[in-house]
Amino acid sequence: MSTQLHADPAATAFAAKHHRMLIGGDWVDSHSGKTFDTYNPATGEVLASIPAGDSEDIDRAVKTARAAFENPTWANMHPATRGKLLHKLGDLILEHADELATLDTLDNGKPFAVARAADIPLAADLFHYMAGWATKLNGSTISLSVPYMPDAQFHAYTLREPIGVVGQIIPWNFPLLMAAWKLGPALTTGCTVVLKPAEQTPLSALRLGELILEAGFPEGVVNIITGLGEEAGAPLAAHDDVDKIAFTGSTEVGKLIVQAAAGNLKKVSLELGGKSPNLLFADADMATAVPGAASAIFFNQGQVCCAGSRLYVENSVYDDVLQGLSDAAKSIKVGNGLDPSTDMGPLTSQEQLDRVTNYLSIGESEGARNITGGKRWGSQGYFVEPTVLADTTEDMRVVKEEIFGPVLSVSPFKDVDELTAKANKSNFGLASGVWTKDLSKAHRAAKAIKAGTVWVNCFNVFDAALPFGGYKQSGWGREMGGEVLENYLQTKAVTTQI
Numbered sequence: 001m002s003t004q005l006h007a008d009p010a011a012t013a014f015a016a017k018h019h020r021m022l023i024g025g026d027w028v029d030s031h032s033g034k035t036f037d038t039y040n041p042a043t044g045e046v047l048a049s050i051p052a053g054d055s056e057d058i059d060r061a062v063k064t065a066r067a068a069f070e071n072p073t074w075a076n077m078h079p080a081t082r083g084k085l086l087h088k089l090g091d092l093i094l095e096h097a098d099e100l101a102t103l104d105t106l107d108n109g110k111p112f113a114v115a116r117a118a119d120i121p122l123a124a125d126l127f128h129y130m131a132g133w134a135t136k137l138n139g140s141t142i143s144l145s146v147p148y149m150p151d152a153q154f155h156a157y158t159l160r161e162p163i164g165v166v167g168q169i170i171p172w173n174f175p176l177l178m179a180a181w182k183l184g185p186a187l188t189t190g191c192t193v194v195l196k197p198a199e200q201t202p203l204s205a206l207r208l209g210e211l212i213l214e215a216g217f218p219e220g221v222v223n224i225i226t227g228l229g230e231e232a233g234a235p236l237a238a239h240d241d242v243d244k245i246a247f248t249g250s251t252e253v254g255k256l257i258v259q260a261a262a263g264n265l266k267k268v269s270l271e272l273g274g275k276s277p278n279l280l281f282a283d284a285d286m287a288t289a290v291p292g293a294a295s296a297i298f299f300n301q302g303q304v305c306c307a308g309s310r311l312y313v314e315n316s317v318y319d320d321v322l323q324g325l326s327d328a329a330k331s332i333k334v335g336n337g338l339d340p341s342t343d344m345g346p347l348t349s350q351e352q353l354d355r356v357t358n359y360l361s362i363g364e365s366e367g368a369r370n371i372t373g374g375k376r377w378g379s380q381g382y383f384v385e386p387t388v389l390a391d392t393t394e395d396m397r398v399v400k401e402e403i404f405g406p407v408l409s410v411s412p413f414k415d416v417d418e419l420t421a422k423a424n425k426s427n428f429g430l431a432s433g434v435w436t437k438d439l440s441k442a443h444r445a446a447k448a449i450k451a452g453t454v455w456v457n458c459f460n461v462f463d464a465a466l467p468f469g470g471y472k473q474s475g476w477g478r479e480m481g482g483e484v485l486e487n488y489l490q491t492k493a494v495t496t497q498i
């Protein structure tokens with residue numbers, strides 16, 4: 001492994017400090033004093049010691065968020081002022097982009113260059129985009145025709161009001177960006193938040209907490225409790241004074257969130273797993289489609305909920321595409337994300353390494369043909385080779401289940417009907433890709449695929465303005481765009497007889 005590692009000094013200093021959680025304007029240890037360690041996935045060495053929050057810390061944070069929600073400083077803040085705070089936060093993220101990108105590389109393993117080019121600017125964009133919505137959360141006026149009051153006249157309108165105290169639980173694959181996706185709309189609408197970052201990757205969220213205070217958000221509007229899923233996430237999802245829970249993570253935990261939320265019927269939005277089909281037609285521009293299909297699965301080490309993990313290739317180009325994918329996978333430089341020449345970093349945790357290598361064994365035992373990769377990479381850190389499995393069939397676990405790693409299954413198709421049936425044969429419905437030069441074919445496929453996102457001749461294109469979320473067991477509700485605001489607003493109808 002190259003030793004040319006470039007770590008932003010502000011990030012290494014931040015990683016090394018004594019970490020505390022944010023409740024109100026105070027940085028506090030967990031009330032139990034317990035901590036847990038995080039690891040640098042490129043080396044497997046301990047990176048930081050993080051407070052292990054539990055139900056008592058969650059309770060304190062929820063009370064603080066409730067008080068902040070009712071405090072006129074936030075409740076009556078002019079929408080334009082809220083917008084300015086959001087804008088300022090977006091600016092601060094860009095000012096500290098190197099530091100935040102490095103924190104995500106240290107915690108998650110992703111290449112610094114990728115975090116710096118994608119995660120961090122997208123997080124800033126989200127706040128900048130949401131800032132514009134703060135002044136546009138309008139209700140409507142409604143004309144009434146009440147049948148049993150034929151002579152009465154009314155003035156009726158709707159108000160769009162914040163839902164209240166929101167719990168937000170986020171995963172480790174895009175640590176800062178997931179925090180931004182969640183916090184942006186909640187703050188735009190005037191909610192207050194208790195955020196629980198993933199235990200594997202809490203550093204950039206904690207640094208974001210400092211920037212949130214620096215931007216001028218009132219104390220208590222954002223509270224950040226670090227901790228394990230069962231110890232800190234579960235009590236947040238179950239808390240009786242939380243009005244809404246927003247979760248991004250596995251479908252399995254998503255179902256637990258729904259159960260936990262039932263106690264007080266809090267609103268729930270979920271962004272869950274996927275097994276996204278990627279459809280490659282023989283008439284595609286191969287120069288973009290083949291590297292596109294490779295990047296659809298290998299980006300972020302395959303730890304992407306919408307990764308294009310099932311590739312269906314039209315018969316006549318199947319062998320050529322497999323050769324192209326193999327070449328693309330072999331050209332990926334695996335290494336420490338702090339090395340500027342690295343294309344693919346390690347998986348984020350030992351647990352992920354075990355999970356993905358287990359799926360590699362499953363693929364082998366199921367008879368998938370290994371085209372390239374298929375093993376752990378190196379002996380230190382949590383690296384896995386970019387892997388292509390060919391001739392996979394719909395009954396294989398490697399085709400049905402979300403691997404969440406750089407493992408692509410590829411199979412051929414003859415005609416569009418067969419293709420659509422295969423593509424839709426999944427409990428998930430998060431995203432999909434279509435590669436063809438034929439516009440009609442592309443749009444027919446886009447209509448036929450049961451997924452919340454269809455990318456045509458591209459993949460993993462994200463924008464703060466584009467709604468993102470799942471059909472079927474991939475989730476409830478949408479992230480981003482104007483649509484995400486629905487998750488955080490409730491409508492009040494006001495009727496006056498005049």
Ligand code: ADP
Nearest residue numbers: 170171197198228229230233234249250253256
């Ligand atoms: P993964 O399996 O990929 O690690 P998870 O869905 O387990 O993803 O984790 C996503 C987030 O959910 C993390 O912040 C984690 O701490 C949290 N979490 C895990 N289990 C629970 C639970 N039972 N209740 C609430 N949150 C949880």
